[in-house]
Amino acid sequence: MSRPTIKTIAQETGLSIATVSKALNDSPQVRPETRALVVAAAERVGYQLNMHGVQLRTGKTYQVAAIMTAPGPKQNEWEGVEYAQLLSGISWALEDSPYRVSLYAVRSFEESIATIRQIVSLKKADGIIVSGTHADDPRVRLMQEADFPFVTYGTTIHNAPHAYVDADNEQMIRLSVARLAERGHSRIALINPMADLSYSLTRLEAYRKALDIAGLVFDPALTAHGHLTPAFGRENVLHMSSLPNPPTAYICANEASALGAFSGFHARGLVHGRDAVINATDDLNVSQYFAPPITTYFLPIHEPSEMLGRYILRRMEGEAPEALQTLIMPKLIERSDDRLVKS
Template identity: 45%
Template sequence: MARATIKSIAKLTGYSVGTVSNALRNDKSVKEETRQEIQEAAAKVGYRVNLDGLKLRTKKSYRIGVLVSVSTEDADEWEGVEFTRILAGISSALQGSRYELSVFNVANMDDAMAVLARIVQDGLADGVIFSGTLQDDARIAYLQECGFPFVTMGMSDSPKPHAYVDIDSQTAAYDATARLARLGHRRIALINPPSDLIYARQRQAGYIDALKQAALMPDETLIFRGPTTARTGHDAFAAMMAMSEPPTACVCANEAMTLGVLSAAHEAGCKIGRDLVVVSTDDLKLSRYFVPPPSTYYVPIEETSRLLGDYMLRALAGVDPTQNQKKIRATLIERQPDTPAHKEAHHPQPTEELQKT
């Protein structure tokens, strides 16, 4: 069977070669009904664009670069778990387009900057997606200076607008903290990522706002920071229980930290829900299998990652960055009953093993 070409599709449909070519490129000069008719005909005869020739003509790679953070530290056992779902969502958004994903592993900021320079200067991709936005993010400043299309998972403090998809971390932390305060908890801890991350600062702001709204004085000693891993949650629990007046509730930034808290509590003989109430944010629905399963603020990661791909395509098409920005609000999943603060909670001292970690 002869390979389908633009000329053969033109002969089949009765349209000119130019119209067929424009329709297959999704050119807006072709009416929507005509584009659909031509594209359906092309699909039936198995037409596939000659990407090699197209790349030469357009000087484009037809690839989207995604920066994925990798770590060689044993303690970072959870970091990156969600990236498989993020990549799947981006890929689904690119289906039907000519673009494919290229994944670039980066270990730190210097590594990321070197990779971005290669992508931009060597034409390895036409656009870039990355997460973990920082204060004064050098990646964003570089790409904006180069005029290179990009989308971030997370807002930034850049004075120039750029495309992003973000979780409303501030509202999630506010809601979780306010919920605990309404239940009578007066010492509420926050287990949070490092404060150089934009979303960590947003989450802390929501936490403090909720405390002030409840007439509670924010206490820096109740804020624990570290990588978004189970180890951080495990260590934070030990530090909490070593306090002369331990908190009766805590808000965890993600499921990994929550898992660490639950594990340490079990080791110490602390009953979750009685001695300590735990609420998790950035839920990926894995925590429904934890024991006990905590109440969480669910993040629709599939919707979020599909939007990253959609916004990337829109950015490549020249859409104004202010039209490619969205914050997604997390929704509460109640897996534990509302537990009021106990006047005399049982707070066991950390075991020798916990004290050493």
């Protein structure tokens, strides 16, 4: 047989399709007993709402677009981003809703703008989740101008208020630097993400402020911005460790670059805890397996990602963006004392 529709239920119950539709949508226009009848019949025939009819009629898509900026095929370097977990978290948060996650993989920032423009103008989704925010993000402006529901993973700095979820980078860096300073480090390197990313700026400013408070001088030679690959971490250690006055601590923005930093240690014959130490920000929970394990700020990725899902739902229901802003503070996991032991 063919799939049952509301027409099937109408015949089954002797009601009109309009009443059936209203009953299924909990309209107050239908008596509770009638509703019960309809629901029973629906159950009996195994009715399942056909979304295509709904979509055509209402114009809603019941899709949440997840924009994922993944490096192109050429780029084989690992960046240690657990996008998969991010996507799963969003997907799970939408589980009990009629919404589905629709994936838009793009290769570059520019392409993500074009994709979002298309989604907005052709209404290919009801909401958008976008990550890798810039300090002044044209995509955010675009969506705001169109009054399109969205949530960002990452804050912006120059844009009007919008819904976001992010790790508390400011606090994380402030505490990191203070902790290392307390332990006697005066030359602290900051391995930072690409400079156009919003959290890069946040981290850099927090870093400068924290140095200031600790009475340490800011040296531009100890900061680096780039793609957070192992290669990047390695290069920076190779370079910075051969400066006249090399750093004794490296704060890496993720575990991939931290792994690369270790590789640099190995190449230079540096010993962790004697010549310098490495700290990281962590969402893979992998740095406990480094040799030796390092101190990290750990944020299980499912927390922000499920929040992204919940927030986009609420945003699509019209909730104000100001109410949907959260910074999550990662947990400090001290796996090393991080004081240098001269031997």
